[in-house]
Amino acid sequence: MRPTVYIKDLSQHVGKEVILKGWLYNKRSSGKLKFLILRDGTGYVQCVVFKGNVSEEIFESAEKLTQESSFEVKGKVREEKRAVGGFELDVIDLKIISIAHEYPITPKEHGIEFLIDNRHLWVRSKKQVAILKIRHRIIKAIRDFFDQRGFVLFDPPIITPNACEGTSTLFEMDYFDLGKAYLTQSGQLYAESGAMALGKVYTFGPTFRAEKSKTRRHLTEFWMVEPEMAFYNLDDDMDLAEEFIEYIIQTVLKEMKEELKELERDTTNLEKVVRPFPRISYSEAVEILKRKGVDFQWGNDLGGTDETFIGEEFDRPVMIHRYPAEVKAFYMKRDPENPKVALAVDVIAPEGYGEIIGGSQREDDLDALLFRIKEHNLPQSFFEWYLDLRRYGSVPHAGFGLGLERTVSWICGLDHLREAIPFPRMIYRNTP
Amino acid sequence: MRPTVYIKDLSQHVGKEVILKGWLYNKRSSGKLKFLILRDGTGYVQCVVFKGNVSEEIFESAEKLTQESSFEVKGKVREEKRAVGGFELDVIDLKIISIAHEYPITPKEHGIEFLIDNRHLWVRSKKQVAILKIRHRIIKAIRDFFDQRGFVLFDPPIITPNACEGTSTLFEMDYFDLGKAYLTQSGQLYAESGAMALGKVYTFGPTFRAEKSKTRRHLTEFWMVEPEMAFYNLDDDMDLAEEFIEYIIQTVLKEMKEELKELERDTTNLEKVVRPFPRISYSEAVEILKRKGVDFQWGNDLGGTDETFIGEEFDRPVMIHRYPAEVKAFYMKRDPENPKVALAVDVIAPEGYGEIIGGSQREDDLDALLFRIKEHNLPQSFFEWYLDLRRYGSVPHAGFGLGLERTVSWICGLDHLREAIPFPRMIYRNTP
Numbered sequence: 001m002r003p004t005v006y007i008k009d010l011s012q013h014v015g016k017e018v019i020l021k022g023w024l025y026n027k028r029s030s031g032k033l034k035f036l037i038l039r040d041g042t043g044y045v046q047c048v049v050f051k052g053n054v055s056e057e058i059f060e061s062a063e064k065l066t067q068e069s070s071f072e073v074k075g076k077v078r079e080e081k082r083a084v085g086g087f088e089l090d091v092i093d094l095k096i097i098s099i100a101h102e103y104p105i106t107p108k109e110h111g112i113e114f115l116i117d118n119r120h121l122w123v124r125s126k127k128q129v130a131i132l133k134i135r136h137r138i139i140k141a142i143r144d145f146f147d148q149r150g151f152v153l154f155d156p157p158i159i160t161p162n163a164c165e166g167t168s169t170l171f172e173m174d175y176f177d178l179g180k181a182y183l184t185q186s187g188q189l190y191a192e193s194g195a196m197a198l199g200k201v202y203t204f205g206p207t208f209r210a211e212k213s214k215t216r217r218h219l220t221e222f223w224m225v226e227p228e229m230a231f232y233n234l235d236d237d238m239d240l241a242e243e244f245i246e247y248i249i250q251t252v253l254k255e256m257k258e259e260l261k262e263l264e265r266d267t268t269n270l271e272k273v274v275r276p277f278p279r280i281s282y283s284e285a286v287e288i289l290k291r292k293g294v295d296f297q298w299g300n301d302l303g304g305t306d307e308t309f310i311g312e313e314f315d316r317p318v319m320i321h322r323y324p325a326e327v328k329a330f331y332m333k334r335d336p337e338n339p340k341v342a343l344a345v346d347v348i349a350p351e352g353y354g355e356i357i358g359g360s361q362r363e364d365d366l367d368a369l370l371f372r373i374k375e376h377n378l379p380q381s382f383f384e385w386y387l388d389l390r391r392y393g394s395v396p397h398a399g400f401g402l403g404l405e406r407t408v409s410w411i412c413g414l415d416h417l418r419e420a421i422p423f424p425r426m427i428y429r430n431t432p
Numbered sequence: 433m434r435p436t437v438y439i440k441d442l443s444q445h446v447g448k449e450v451i452l453k454g455w456l457y458n459k460r461s462s463g464k465l466k467f468l469i470l471r472d473g474t475g476y477v478q479c480v481v482f483k484g485n486v487s488e489e490i491f492e493s494a495e496k497l498t499q500e501s502s503f504e505v506k507g508k509v510r511e512e513k514r515a516v517g518g519f520e521l522d523v524i525d526l527k528i529i530s531i532a533h534e535y536p537i538t539p540k541e542h543g544i545e546f547l548i549d550n551r552h553l554w555v556r557s558k559k560q561v562a563i564l565k566i567r568h569r570i571i572k573a574i575r576d577f578f579d580q581r582g583f584v585l586f587d588p589p590i591i592t593p594n595a596c597e598g599t600s601t602l603f604e605m606d607y608f609d610l611g612k613a614y615l616t617q618s619g620q621l622y623a624e625s626g627a628m629a630l631g632k633v634y635t636f637g638p639t640f641r642a643e644k645s646k647t648r649r650h651l652t653e654f655w656m657v658e659p660e661m662a663f664y665n666l667d668d669d670m671d672l673a674e675e676f677i678e679y680i681i682q683t684v685l686k687e688m689k690e691e692l693k694e695l696e697r698d699t700t701n702l703e704k705v706v707r708p709f710p711r712i713s714y715s716e717a718v719e720i721l722k723r724k725g726v727d728f729q730w731g732n733d734l735g736g737t738d739e740t741f742i743g744e745e746f747d748r749p750v751m752i753h754r755y756p757a758e759v760k761a762f763y764m765k766r767d768p769e770n771p772k773v774a775l776a777v778d779v780i781a782p783e784g785y786g787e788i789i790g791g792s793q794r795e796d797d798l799d800a801l802l803f804r805i806k807e808h809n810l811p812q813s814f815f816e817w818y819l820d821l822r823r824y825g826s827v828p829h830a831g832f833g834l835g836l837e838r839t840v841s842w843i844c845g846l847d848h849l850r851e852a853i854p855f856p857r858m859i860y861r862n863t864p
Contacts (some may be wrong), residue, residue, distance in 0.1 A: 002661070002668040006582065006631065023628070023825045041662065042582060042629025069450045072826040098796075098826040120625035120817045121824060129629060136585040143575065148472060150438065153568040158590070158638045159603075159653055161863045171591075171606040173615075175862050176642070183590075183605075190855060193552035197561060199438065199473025205638060206590045210608070215503040220638065221591055225612075229434070230473065231453045236434040343651040347856045364530075385552045385864035392553060393502040396433065423589040423622060430607050431593045432818035 007043035069099040118151040130259035145325035154194035154201035156187030183208040191228035202227040216416040221377025228399035234343040249273040279373040301327040330372040332360040353410040366390040439475035466527040522548040562691035586626035586633035588619030615640035623660035634659040648848040653857040660831035664773040667829035706770040733759040752775040764792040785842040790834025798822040
């Protein structure tokens with residue numbers, strides 16, 4: 001019963017009879033002709049029902065089909081340059097599978113809350129289908145990139161006994177008789193143990209932040225990929241990050257032309273995303289802000305607006321390195337040449353999409369790390385296993401994290417992260 | 433500073449000088465010679481330090497190295513059939529990076545609790561490295577299989593507002609002002625909405641069961657892949673499942689020979705995993721049990737021991753279909769030819785590894801599904817969005833779920849799931 005031909009493969013069946021199965025995307029009539037746009041998830045094709053070619057019954061079936069009704073159609077494939085997808089089907093037979101109730105999502109404009117309430121149906125829309133396919137292709141590009149370079153996937157735990165970066169934004173739960181447990185915010189610390197075992201690893205899974213933030217750049221549940229490499233310093237880390245971003249962007253540009261067109265994405269700026277990316281220090285970034293008239297103090301963290309200001313100065317992603325140690329995490333290594341700054345790097349996407357990568361060289365000295373843990377008032381006992389990585393064959397190492405949904409939003413040109421994931425989770429929403 | 437040569441690539445450097453970076457796996461001395469086994473995550477190589485070839489200082493450095501100490505070594509690559517990996521390094525220079533404290537995991541036997549307490553170090557052991565690499569290769573095979581067949585990855589939410597299969601085994605949490613939320617047990621219901629949008633989708637992510645079960649076949653956090661296909665019936669579903677399993681096994685057998693050898697896995701039985709797999713109905717399975725003297729009543733669910741008994745009858749995975757509807761989930765379609773049974777299928781792995789796949793054709797009739805929801809005392813309001821998939825263009829569809837860690841255990845020949853994932857989570861353990 002499963003389909004033997006999908007719409008995306010119609011070019012291989014020109015002049016032949018095929019059976020297609022799917023849903024009615026749109027319909028119009030013109031006297032003895034009915035034009036049915038069928039969608040099957042792989043594409044769209046216009047099915048032409050001519051009264052002279054089919055029985056009365058079949059013509060009436062075509063009449064009955066409502067938006068999103070499911071049906072099976074038999075017909076001859078014809079090349080038709082002007083049609084969607086480049087082909088048309090001359091219908092010979094048509095079987096209704098299920099007539100849809102009045103479909104709530106119509107071509108008219110809907111409010112965003114209504115659309116997210118109906119996310120289980122909204123994903124059928126042309127634009128959402130294109131985004132989801134691009135998301136899939138980005139994920140594949142990410143995995144291919146690391147797999148081809150000798151990285152081993154190293155899935156970190158989701159349920160963790162302690163916090164990686166503070167406890168205020170953690171989702172908490174009871175874990176049997178073992179007390180509280182938390183949803184992971186990052187797999188990095190675990191990835192470091194993997195790098196000591198396997199050399200180069202990456203994690204790729206869901207991460208969580210119970211942040212009371214309602215901006216368009218925040219989800220409470222999002223996917224993150226985090227490579228971690230033994231014997232890499234900050235420069236190596238930046239080399240890898242720029243190669244990685246270039247690979248993702250150029251792969252998607254090459255392979256997802258149709259979907260990007262569907263989204264009306266102007267790809268001019270994406271095409272410029274080729275190595276080398278500009279690399280500036282945090283101090284140089286502060287100079288840029290001051291030159292632009294922003295009242296900014298050395299030592300503060302860069303905010304979203306600051307990042308946008310800096311991003312505007314460059315035609316491709318910009319790497320900002322060596323941040324004041326105070327605004328960065330305890331595990332980042334200090335610059336031996338200037339202990340006020342951490343060997344950290346953030347990569348800022350162009351077009352106002354903000355930080356898409358955050359990374360650093362990690363502190364590999366046991367005593368320095370112990371000192372930081374105390375300085376940050378973190379419970380040392382929680383980090384004994386992490387300290388072990390410095391006790392037993394410590395090596396210089398580095399890594400970074402890339403937020404998947406931010407990357408999808410940037411590439412697709414979306415206003416809000418909520419369309420970059422099938423079922424978005426935000427502070428005020430955990431349904432459907 | 434990053435390594436330019438890794439051990440796995442030594443064959444390309446025979447007769448040349450290379451610099452390797454890694455950790456001391458093992459060491460022995462013989463007069464003027466020191467034999468250092470270096471591991472770098474990609475392999476193992478014996479580095480030969482001959483007193484006559486190096487300075488006193490370097491020879492003393494070699495002396496100082498303890499198990500898991502990190503070092504950098506320069507030397508000439510020589511083919512040596514008898515050595516691990518087939519090559520040896522004649523050492524010219526050696527730099528200590530970090531001397532390891534006394535390493536807790538020694539070649540002697542350790543208790544399993546001790547090893548899991550030290551999981552962050554245990555992952556460096558030869559056997560664990562082999563398992564983790566095979567796990568990675570299995571995951572890649574899974575993704576390649578679906579990507580090559582036109583499936584779109586469709587990540588379901590992890591935080592869900594309601595339970596897919598009962599509430600007793602759910603991890604619960606507070607979700608801001610929206611009340612309780614739960615960690616997902618399965619992405620299937622969401623995948624169904626994806627199949628209606630994209631035709632064929634798969635989910636692949638962590639799933640959770642707060643089961644108070646201490647058996648070797650249970651983790652509270654495990655990864656599951658779940659394909660879902662529009663216009664597939666139970667037979668199509670079984671065709672896909674057997675093609676899928678064959679693909680995974682044969683790919684791993686072909687590409688992970690060395691790692692399987694490291695695990696001393698007898699692959700005789702794995703080699704037999706080729707299509708077609710035997711397909712028997714639940715009723716036929718009951719007959720087998722009775723013939724074997726098991727006191728089993730038609731209508732009960734098959735337990736682990738029953739599955740092992742049935743599995744023993746066949747030389748490859750066996751597909752058991754058409755279970756009593758009462759023991760299966762509410763969303764499974766009844767067999768039109770026998771409404772007592774559901775169009776479900778479980779795939780039982782050989783060698784006692786139990787159920788690795790559970791799947792079914794889904795109920796696509798709105799009224800039948802409404803009836804089941806009431807019959808199971810499930811709150812209809814939670815399932816309105818799911819019912820929408822039957823209101824708007826319902827089609828026959830089917831899917832299944834494969835447990836990743838069970839598959840890894842089977843292929844690697846492991847006794848317990850805890851070694852099949854980097855950081856296992858069990859009822860009595862959520863650390864490190």
